[in-house]
Amino acid sequence: INDTVRLNNGLEMPLHGFGVYLITDEDKGRAAIRQALGSGYRAFDTAEFYKNEALLGTLLKESEVPRNELFITTKIDNPLQGYDSTLRAIERSLKDLQLEQIDLILVHWPSKKHFFETWRAFEKLYDEKLVKAIGVSNFEVHHLEQLAARANVKPAVDQMEIHPYFTQSALRDYLRANDIAAEAWSPLGRGAVLSDATISRIAEKYGKSPAQVIIRWHLQSGTIVIPKSQTPSRIKQNTEVYDFVLTEDELKEIDALDRKDGRNGPVPDEVFEEN
Ligand code: A2P
Structure with missing residues (x-):
């Protein structure tokens, strides 16, 4: 859980973090975040859209984990994109998360509609050191090329749906070639991949769970992974992935599970047109 990836601006980012999407219930959320901290998680991935930045901020403060051990990611919500509204929204995220940066x-x-305005605001926040790195989520190659044509600061990360049924190999090749780190959301494929026969066979060989095998596949592929769970035993289990190593053949076998219809989430271009 201490492995890091060096982003293109030199910042070290943990390769393995905890995702807090769908954690909205206060009591369950508190238990989950406390369990994550107790299991060793130091990187947390939230978003304005998740409505839990304030809860996360309170629990991080309460945990007394030193700030320099934590790595906090948040995201600008679609309706708040645009120059001024992005600046205001991130100010509020800073306050809710109780962070200076x-x-x-x-x-x-x-x-x-807001393609460059949002990015200009991000560049300003970056220049003012209110954020240590700026990146994107759900951007495909053509979105990244549009951004690259006018951006002063290159995105450090692209976070997207990646799991064994939706491996995004072409996009990941592009990111690798352009020194942008790939980060996976819904890394377990919303549970569907957990009952896959190939994953189950590999899991049995190592005496691990399917979720642990999938997390290992992400880590060994160099993908930043942020599994989420509201179940304390699973939160802990998802950190216990450092006592086995998948072979090259097993990694390739999992790569080959990719399916044309493997996407679970929205299609980025549809969201692009709507916003
Ligand atoms: P739960 O929160 O009830 O524990 P993804 O991140 O790919 O969208 O998948 C998240 C889902 O996977 C959640 O519904 C979560 O359920 C479940 N999950 C997380 N970790 C595990 C695990 N170790 N074993 C089984 N299911 C898991």
């Missing part, structure tokens, strides 16, 4: 902020989805 956010480690990484992401544009949650590409938006046709």
